[in-house]
Amino acid sequence: MERNLTEHAANVYIQDLADLVVLRNGLEGYQFYPIYVMDLSTVHYAQ
Numbered sequence: 001m002e003r004n005l006t007e008h009a010a011n012v013y014i015q016d017l018a019d020l021v022v023l024r025n026g027l028e029g030y031q032f033y034p035i036y037v038m039d040l041s042t043v044h045y046a047q
Contacts, residue, residue, distance in 0.1 A: 023030055029042040 021030060021032070023043070026046050027043055028046045029044050031039060031042055033039070
């Protein structure tokens with residue numbers, strides 16, 4: 001399996017983080033990233 005991954009895989013993730021995010025009603029703009037980053041600068045109140 002390791003040989004197959006090294007020869008054919010473009011990416012191999014060695015860690016699978018849980019992406020559980022809860023936002024209050026009325027908030028929007030949260031963006032998910034494939035690494036552990038929470039950029040809250042895009043979160044805003046919906047109008």
